[in-house]
Amino acid sequence: MRAFQLLVSILLVAIVGYTAITIDRHGWDLLPIFFGDIAKMNWPGQFNFDFLGMLILSGFWVSWRHRFSPIGIGLGLLALFGGVLFLSAYLLVASWQSRGNVSTLLLGPDRTR
Incomplete structure (x- = not known):
């Protein structure tokens, strides 16, 4: 679990930095x-479409994990629109809360009770 927490922490820091630079250079x-x-x-469009599918699945999973409560x-909507910026922070917190229980x-x- 520590390796996973390290990975999502690195992803979180990296995406925050990358996003900040991109917004500074190209706006919102x-x-x-x-x-x-x-x-x-085209290929960038294919990648974006594939990524959109991953975002939808991520949002669905987060919503399902919380039993589709409000x-x-x-x-789930934050996962859909926030991508790895949201999901890395969410998984980091959830991994701490789970106390190593996958x-x-x-x-x-x-x-799991």
């Missing part, structure tokens, strides 16, 4: 570029 105008590449049917749906981490605390 992500969505038109993201969906524009998908509409062009908070769970809100966290089943609890993946399924949620009330599914």
